[in-house]
Amino acid sequence: MTSPQQPAPPTDSERVFRSNAGMAGGALLLALMGWMVVDAVVAGEGRTPWLALAGTLLAAPLVVAFTLRPAVFVGEDRIRIRNPFRSIVLPWGTVSDVRASYSSEIFTQSGTKYQLWAIPVSLRKRKIAARRQAQAAHDDPHGRTSVHADVGDSKSRVAPTDQTIADLRELAERRSHAPEAQGEPQIRWAYEVLAPAAAGAVLLAILLATA
Known part of the structure; x- marks a missing residue:
């Protein structure tokens, strides 16, 4: 499992957490996929270029989703969680606990649990x-x-992850009753990832079915 990283330089007073190892691995995978699809298009024959393009259209968004996309943005009033397929915004007033066992997790007052993909446990x-x-x-x-x-x-x-989780828990407790940290959780599906991956899956299925 990749190790947690130190927060990136703050933007608009937010601390940003990412997994540098995950991002490096994702960039390497995308470069490898790009080289393979270019080789298939240039040197491939028959349906090979189309299969390579369809497979890349399916796989590339998934690689981005699990490696480059995850991030946690920590502000004084809320925490924004960008996971592979969803983005979650939680005002601190809605957070009941932040924990790390085999994965980093945040819990709301209603008992809903969300994983913090960008803060992996080592x-x-x-x-x-x-x-x-x-x-x-x-x-x-x-x-x-x-x-x-x-x-x-x-x-x-x-451990770095445990220290990060302790800091987030302390911030949640300190800001839980602040007027600016109240509100409802907001959840948005990452259609920019799901749509191209679904299109690639459909195209690949059609090509394989008509082979």
Whole structure:
């Protein structure tokens, strides 16, 4: 599973979270698909170019949806979640909890759960953070601050995703009763992804059925 990344530079006072590893993987896949479809169109014979084009029309939007599209925009009044096939806007007043187990999740007051695709959980980094905590406890078993302890390094003992989730939870609690952070959740389907993928699937099915 890809590791969570640090927020990108803020835009309009929002912090933006993305998975750099996911974006890099998506760009690589799109480049590979582009090379394959160009080769099929130039060197392919018969129905091969059309099959390559139809397959690319189906696959490319899905690659974009799962790698380049996911993002989380965090503002003082709301959180905007851009997942592969949906965009969700949640005023902080509607948020009841933010958690991270095997995936990052946000819950509304009504009990609805949404995943935060752009903040993936890294079990490897969580294990590393747990080892650091255990080492710190071993060095100071009575909980006293050691003369060798680096107090400013406390965040290094927490996995990046867990620290991000803790920050989001604190923000949700702090802004839950703010007048500017009230409203209803807004959900929009990503038709810009679904429409071309559906068109590619239909075209591919027609080509295969008439082969």
